[in-house]
Amino acid sequence: MNLAIIKYNAGNIQSVLNALDRLGYNAIVTDERDKILGADKVIFPGVGEASSAMKSLQDNGLDSIIKELKQPVLGICVGMQLLCQHSEENDIDCLGIVPVKVRKFQALEGLKVPQVGWNNIYNLKSALFKDVDNNSFVYNVHSYYAEDSAYTIASCDYGITYAAAVQKDNFYGVQFHTEKSARTGDKIIQNFLNL
Amino acid sequence: MLTRRIIPCLDIKDGRTVKGTNFVNLRDAGDPVELAANYALQGADELVFLDITATVEKRKTLAELVKRIAHTINIPFTVGGGIKTVEDVQVLLQSGADKISINTAAFHNPGIISGIANMAGSQCVVLAIDTRKEDDGEWYVYLNGGRTKTDMLCYDWASKAVDLGAGEILLTSMNHDGTKQGFALDITKRLSESLPVPVIASGGGGTMEHFADVFIKAKADAALAASVFHFKEIEIPDLKEYLREQNIPVRI
Numbered sequence: 139m140n141l142a143i144i145k146y147n148a149g150n151i152q153s154v155l156n157a158l159d160r161l162g163y164n165a166i167v168t169d170e171r172d173k174i175l176g177a178d179k180v181i182f183p184g185v186g187e188a189s190s191a192m193k194s195l196q197d198n199g200l201d202s203i204i205k206e207l208k209q210p211v212l213g214i215c216v217g218m219q220l221l222c223q224h225s226e227e228n229d230i231d232c233l234g235i236v237p238v239k240v241r242k243f244q245a246l247e248g249l250k251v252p253q254v255g256w257n258n259i260y261n262l263k264s265a266l267f268k269d270v271d272n273n274s275f276v277y278n279v280h281s282y283y284a285e286d287s288a289y290t291i292a293s294c295d296y297g298i299t300y301a302a303a304v305q306k307d308n309f310y311g312v313q314f315h316t317e318k319s320a321r322t323g324d325k326i327i328q329n330f331l332n333l
Numbered sequence: 334m335l336t337r338r339i340i341p342c343l344d345i346k347d348g349r350t351v352k353g354t355n356f357v358n359l360r361d362a363g364d365p366v367e368l369a370a371n372y373a374l375q376g377a378d379e380l381v382f383l384d385i386t387a388t389v390e391k392r393k394t395l396a397e398l399v400k401r402i403a404h405t406i407n408i409p410f411t412v413g414g415g416i417k418t419v420e421d422v423q424v425l426l427q428s429g430a431d432k433i434s435i436n437t438a439a440f441h442n443p444g445i446i447s448g449i450a451n452m453a454g455s456q457c458v459v460l461a462i463d464t465r466k467e468d469d470g471e472w473y474v475y476l477n478g479g480r481t482k483t484d485m486l487c488y489d490w491a492s493k494a495v496d497l498g499a500g501e502i503l504l505t506s507m508n509h510d511g512t513k514q515g516f517a518l519d520i521t522k523r524l525s526e527s528l529p530v531p532v533i534a535s536g537g538g539g540t541m542e543h544f545a546d547v548f549i550k551a552k553a554d555a556a557l558a559a560s561v562f563h564f565k566e567i568e569i570p571d572l573k574e575y576l577r578e579q580n581i582p583v584r585i
Contacts, residue, residue, distance in 0.1 A: 152403065152427065152428075152429050153403065153429060153431065156403050156404050156429055157407065159404060160404065160405070160407065185453075185454055185456070186453070186454045187454075245529065250529055250530060250531055250554070251529065252455075252456060252500070253335060254456065254500070254501065254530075254531050254554070255335050255336060255337075255338050255378070255531070255554065255555070256335070256336045256338065256378055256584040257334065257335045257336065258334065275336065275584040277408070277409055278335075279456040295334065296335060315409075317407075318407065318408060318409045318431065319407070319408075320373065320407050320408050321407070323407060324407055
């Protein structure tokens with residue numbers, strides 16, 4: 139399988155490579171148009187701040203390349219948020235592929251922001267969660283979340299109910315760090331690779 | 334629901350795990366990668382690797398070790414011990430560490446906290462504080478593995494560090510560490526309730542009840558321990574089952 143990881147200035151790409159390696163897959167890390175468009179599957183990771191990540195995509199022309207993709211694409215964490223419409227993080231327009239807004243968690247009583255740790259996901263839809271048990275735990279580190287919508291394929295609660303994963307057509311996004319989510323995370327990556 | 338985390342800590346010397354009590358009578362306890370993988374299988378939520386290697390050249394083996402850990406372990410892990418510069422941090426993060434724990438160096442040079450946070454995000458900055466309650470009833474910050482007292486109060490240093498970009502606080506009570514008489518509930522509670530970031534309680538965990546207490550009474554977000562796990566006085570699956578019975582949310 140020809141796997142491409144999008145290379146831009148936002149990321150702990152190494153942890154995604156390590157997870158793929160554990161599952162027995164190699165991937166190329168690239169910002170080249172032909173290699174991304176020619177891949178069987180594309181992974182779009184991201185950590186850090188959304189607006190600088192978005193700017194890095196735009197500076198390298200990657201925003202238009204991502205929108206052209208027809209093969210399965212998996213956005214992880216900030217990668218998922220960038221697939222959405224708009225983020226409250228520095229009030230930026232994202233790629234607009236999944237028409238959902240990204241908002242900041244409100245620091246309610248007893249609720250720390252960012253959310254750090256393991257939380258359970260439920261209402262699992264889509265082949266991405268094939269054989270993943272309802273209420274499985276995944277590892278999260280984030281202050282912003284995608285609003286619940288018709289594109290939600292996994293829900294999670296942290297003060298409010300939000301989209302732990304979204305899907306529109308060939309674009310999939312997970313808020314949690316599937317590459318750090320123990321066996322559940324490995325299973326989700328394997329399911330993506332099996333799509 | 335967000336769960337409370339159980340974090341085993343592994344002491345590393347020259348690339349090997351060592352076990353001992355208060356850094357004395359150290360003995361080789363095997364390959365850290367194998368031990369870590371076993372903890373991950375048992376249900377540890379995260380791991381902390383604390384490098385206690387003295388010499389600079391031997392510390393290079395740490396980056397190699399971190400690479401091996403990152404290739405094997407599918408849960409988050411923190412690396413700490415002797416980190417002095419943003420460059421040290423960069424090497425470890427590039428090797429695959431998810432978080433970096435800093436202690437003495439951050440106290441002497443608080444700018445390293447914002448330096449790491451700006452480079453890689455607050456989520457990877459764990460500020461470790463060794464603290465001791467003195468006769469005046471106040472908790473003071475200690476440096477250099479607990480050998481050097483400062484005049485800084487624990488709470489003041491923790492909140493300053495959070496302002497600078499620390500994403501989590503790893504709080505070790507020197508009064509409790511090694512005693513197995515329970516965690517320091519008062520200072521843990523103070524920090525957990527007033528800081529906007531997670532607090533990892535460390536030092537004193539000896540029984541499963543102690544873990545329940547630090548989560549329920551002190552509102553800790555996570556609890557760290559070393560010897561009770563290494564010497565199998567507490568098995569992680571048993572601990573998590575017990576905590577669940579106490580209605581504490583845990584990942585099982």
